[in-house]
Amino acid sequence: MNLLNDRKYTQSHEWLLDLGNGTYRIGLSDFAQHSLGDIVFIDLPKAGDAVTAESSLGDVESVKAVSEVLSPVSGKVSAVNEALASAPESINADPYGAWLIEVTGVFATAELMDADAYKAFCEHA
Amino acid sequence: MSELKRTLFYERHVAAGATMVDFGGWEMPIQYPGGIVEEHLATRSGCGLFDVSHMGRFRITGKGAKAFLQHVLTSNVSALEVDQAQYAIIPNENGGAIDDAYLYRFVEDAYILVVNAANAEKDWAHLTREIKAFDAQMENKSEAVALLSVQGPKSKEILSDMANGAFLTEPVKNALGTVKLCGKSAHIAKTGYTGEPVGYEIFALREDGLFLWDELVKRGAKPIGLGARDTLRMEAALPLYGHELGQDKDGNEIPVFAISLARFAVSFAEEKKGMIGRAPLEAQFAASSRILNRDFSDLGVLPRRIRPIALTGRGVLRAGFPVFKDGKEIGYVTSGTMIPRYVVERQGSLLETFTDQRAMRSIGLALLDSDVLTDDAVEVDIRGSRISAVVPAWHLRSDAPPYARPIVVDAPEEPEQAPSGNLPLSALNLLNKAAENHIWRQEQCVNLIPSEMTASRAVRLLSGSDPSFRYAEHKKTASFYDNEVFYYQGTKFIDEVERALVAELRRYFGCTEVEARVISGQMSNTTVFSALMDYKNRLNRKQTPQRLGYILNNHIIKGGHLSAQPMGALHDYVAVDPATERPAVVNFPVLRENLFKIDVEETKKVIERYRPEFIIFGKSMVLHKEPVCEIRAFVDEQKIPTTIMYDMAHVLGLVGPHFQQPFAEGAEIVTGSTHKTFFGPQRGVIAVNYQEDELKYDLWKTIQTRAFPGAVSNHHLGTLLGLLMAAYEMNEFGDVYQKNVVANAKSFARSLKAAGLDVAGDPAIGYTETHQVIVKTGYGTGPEIAERLEENNVVVNYQATPEEEGFTASGALRLGVSEMTRFGFGPKEFETLANLMADCILRGKPIAQEVCKLRAGYTKLLYCFDDAETNAALETLAAKSGI
Structure with missing residues (x-):
């Protein structure tokens, strides 16, 4: 399982990367993409939508099943990775590059772990 | 939870890094590291290898085995010959399904029934209860027999290699064979659960299973998990018990006829009188027939049917999603997901090939109100949003092997070419293109199509001369001592031509009678078939005429002529055997070591068993003489009443000592087309060798009346002149x-x-x-x-x-x-x-x-009259006729 130290992780296997200008990037962890299998469809909010920590921000679907993506933060969607709509499989290929959305105006967060804690969490999962 | 069962191949799956899951009590691979999408595409483009050893395998033997199977299965077991398999449903008393299954007959006196893993125990208990009333035994061979499946266009190549090139099975669905694969004995079946037109299931001894698995993998077969097995069968619209069969989501029984396969898999033959659930199944069959006839007045017993469904909007179909039409809920998705395919080049043509590019589509199956029509637009409720979808006829077609070909709902249609409107220009174009084509075909290219022939200039000129605009209907009339009576004036010349042609062709064939008015080989055959049927029914005209059966012919795959097949000219004349519910046709067996040649000794056995009333020799892929002599001698010796015809379409021009003399060898009727190896324009001919004092001379008379007025009125008189020249x-x-x-x-x-x-x-x-x-x-x-x-x-x-x-x-x-x-x-x-x-x-x-x-260097046609006088006459005819 591949992990990056530059970001935080949730118990529901999303990652959160602070871009440093009040903007946060959200994606799915390597563990998540691996357990989902071939990702074939993704449904994301639009720019301007509000997201709420620990609530669904959208769905990601593999051949096998559909899963909700829970937002690690509360805030407003400032950008959406539009490329994913036609190439959702890029999440399997590059989970830390293929981000889902960017959020600004963050005012609340879910419980977050650093890479080590998340690694331990996954091993016990 | 009880411990999960493992198949023989468990270690192989784990070693290959498969993700293992509980499937019906078995620990099975859901996918290998490449993932479901890879595995799906590997099967469609190459060869997928499936461990199906979790399925139940029951061996049924004993005197009452067939009667037992006729009772517990929906299929007609009487139609199952050795080396064939059939799909069946195990029905319950209500016309629902206990399970669906495949029945295999590798040997004369034993049947193998393969059932779903998750239902195996339930099926075993049910069948064990039912078998008590029969003189039959059932053994559970699930442990002793390893069951593997290889599916996809490369599977044949891989198995052939393992079998050292030995004959595997007949190249048709559901055919079986017994071969040695890398030295290990195995039964193989041309069956599968993927929609692949080329795919095999392999029944081997347990101790050979791992060896065969490794040999298959070595040759490029790719292990496929249950995930892709599901997407493959969904794309092929094959039902899965628990989704499309069994109970619906509200716990109500799904009627067997809700799946379209039921119309093939359920038989009401006489022998199936005691079939479990017969009465409700009959009611469903009647309902299904009404529905297919678009009579939706009574949907009581079959309110909903399983249909393919394809999402046209964004999203992914999943089992359970409700489906709406015009705002009304009409059913729900029973299976659905996102399925990959390779994008093809030259789509819609024979030369279609896969590209590397992939595309995804969300498709599935749905249990929908029975009045939904193909191509209806519907909506699927995906977590609160109504997404557009359509009910296509199919998702995949398997009728253009070796590939299973995805059919997408939004495939671009070729735009129809609108007529230009400039008719003088169009006319000019046609003339110029025809001249170009003529030069190419006649001077620049080598034609090796065996069914074509260039006609001589004389034949071509005659074919275009005046009689080609005329009529010359005529009929033998008893009142005038059987002389031909013509209906129109101006026909004396054509009368002379027809008489001369008949005389010339009688000489050519060495026979008593010739009918030359038929205008194609296919029409020659339909005319004879129609006459034979009429002759068969001549003694009782007060009942609906009985069709012909049994008929012995060459199978189309073995080179049989299309014009002598049930799908061709025989279509309207061949009976359905009530015992097998199939056309009453059997085929000449061929030699194992030379599939192009009829096996005379095996043919004799077939003739003894079926006593065919009609034997048709002749092929369109033909390398050998047909054994007319041997078969004539045999039927005479056995006193089997039959009619022997030789459809000489392809070899009509070879009648003679260098090939065959059909009448001398014992054929009664010869049909053919006059433009393949013969020299004529495109027509047909029927020749018979009955003597006037013979009973069967009446068949000849019937052939004449089925030719005119049965098949032709006008019969293209220009080419009749051409044919006379060709006969000369x-x-x-x-x-x-x-x-x-x-x-x-x-x-x-x-x-x-x-x-x-x-x-x-x-x-x-x-x-x-x-x-x-x-x-x-x-x-x-x-x-x-x-x-x-x-x-x-x-x-x-x-x-x-x-x-x-x-x-x-x-x-x-x-x-x-x-x-x-x-x-x-x-x-x-x-x-x-x-x-x-x-x-x-x-x-x-x-x-x-x-x-x-x-x-x-070779543009001058030979084997035609080429003297000065003929050439001068040709010039005159050309000038006078303006051709």
């Missing part, structure tokens, strides 16, 4: 022509072989005894190579061999030497041509220029 040419020059054709064919075959091509047939007899040569180019490559040759001025047709599934999977070319022989080609020219063709076929070398050069 044939009777004058035929002996040398026929000798040269057969010699050239043998010589061409040897040259092709020497040039490195794989020539089919028996080298001992020079590969062929006819005008045809068959060259094998490799499975499925025929269409592409035939196209390549056409681009290089060599016109041939691609041909499926007796081992191949059909024309799209053709791995051979059918070559005929007759036309080029008529243009003067001899062994030397055919050798040059063979070398050029080898360059083009084996090395992709362009040969168009050389072919053109070769052809240029």
Whole structure:
């Protein structure tokens, strides 16, 4: 399982990367993409939508099943990775590059772990 | 939870890194590291390997085995011959399904029933209860027998390699065979659960299972998990118990006829009187027939049916999603997901090929109100949003092997060409293009289509001369001592021509009577079939006429002529055998070591068993003489009343000592087309050899009335003149022509072989005894190579061999030497041509220029009258007729 130290992780296997200008990037962890299998469809909010920590921000679907993506933060969607709509499989290929959305105006967060804690969490999962 | 069961292949799955899951109590691979999408595509484009050893395998034997199976299965077990398999449902008393299953008959006296893993215990208990009333035994062989499945276009190649090239099975769905795979005995079945037109299930001894798995993997078979097994079967719209069969989401029983396969898998034959659930199944069948007839007045017993569904909006179909039409809920999705496919090039053509590019589509199956029509627009409720979808006829087609071909709902349609509106210009174009085509065909390219022939100038001129605009209907009239009475005036010349033609053809065939008014070989056959049926019913006209059956013919895969198949000219004349519920046709068995040749000894057994009332010799892929003599002697000796016909369509021009003399050998009727090896324009002919004092002379009379007014009124009088000239040419020059054709064919075959091509047939007899040569180019490559040759001025047709599934999977070319022989080609020219063709076929070398050069020296047609007087008369006719 591949992990990056530059970001935080949730118990529901999303990652959160602070871009440093009040903007946060959200994606799915390597563990998540691996357990989902071939990702074939993704449904994301639009720019301007509000997201709420620990609530669904959208769905990601593999051949096998559909899963909700829970937002690690509360805030407003400032950008959406539009490329994913036609190439959702890029999440399997590059989970830390293929981000889902960017959020600004963050005012609340879910419980977050650093890479080590998340690694331990996954091993016990 | 009880401990999960593992198949023999468990260690292989784990070693390959598979994700293992609980499936019906079995620990099975859901996917391997490549993932479901990879596995799905690997099967469709190559070969998928499936561990299906979790499925239940029951062996049923005993005197009452068939009766027991007729009772507990929906299928007609009487229709199951040795080396065949059939799909069946295990019905319950209510007309619902306990399970669906496949029944295999590898040997005469034992049946193997394969059932779903998750239902195996339930099925076993049910069947054990039911078998008590029968003199039959059932054994659970699930442990002792390893069951594997290989599916996909490359599966045949892989198995053939393991079998050392031995014959696997007949190239049709549900055929079985017993072979040695890498030295291990195995039963194989041309069956599967993927929609692949080429795929096999392998039944082997448990101790050989792992060895075979490894050998398959070594040859490129890719292990496939249950995930892709599900997407593959969904794309093929095959039902899965628990989704499309069994209970619906509200716990109500799904009627068996909700799945469209039921119409094939449920039989109400006489022998199935005691079938479990017969009465409700009959009610469902009636309901299903009404629905297919778009009578939706009573949907009571079959309110909903399983239909394919394809999402056209964004999203993914999942089982359970409700489906709406015009705002009303009409059912729900029973299976659904996102399924990959390779994008194809040249979509919709025979030369369609996969690209590397992938596409995804969300498709599935749905249980929908029975009044939903194909192509209806519907909506699917996906987590609160209504997403548009459609109910297509299918998601995938398997009728163009070796590939299963995805059918997408938004495929672009080819725009129809609108007429230009400028008619003088269109007319001019047509003339110019026809001239171009004529030059290409007659001067620049080599034609090796065995069913074509260029006619002489005399034949062509006569065919276009005045009678081609006229009518000349005539009928024998008893009041006038059976003289022909014509209905129109101006017909004296054509009367003379027809009489002369009949006399000339009688001489050619060496027979008593000829009917020359039929205008094609196909019409010759339908006329004879219709006459035979009429003759059969002549003694009782007060009942609906009975059709013909049994009929013995050559199977189309073994080269049988389309015009003598139930799907062709026999269609309206052949009975359905009530015991098997199939057309009452059996086929000539062929020799295992030479699939192009009828096996006479086995044929005798078939004749004894079926006592066919009609025997049709003749083929369109023909390398050998037909054993007319032997079969005539046998039926006479056995006193089997029958009629022997030889459909000589392809070899009509070879009648004589260099090939066959059908009437001398014992045929009663010969049919054929006059433009293949014969010299004529495009017509047909029927010849019989009945004597006037024979009972069967009445059949001849019937043939005449079925020709006119049965089949023709006007019968293209111009070509009747042409045919008379062709008959003169044939009777004058035929002996040398026929000798040269057969010699050239043998010589061409040897040259092709020497040039490195794989020539089919028996080298001992020079590969062929006819005008045809068959060259094998490799499975499925025929269409592409035939196209390549056409681009290089060599016109041939691609041909499926007796081992191949059909024309799209053709791995051979059918070559005929007759036309080029008529243009003067001899062994030397055919050798040059063979070398050029080898360059083009084996090395992709362009040969168009050389072919053109070769052809240029041979544009004068031989074996026709060419004296000064004839030529002067031709000029006069041309000038006077303005042609």
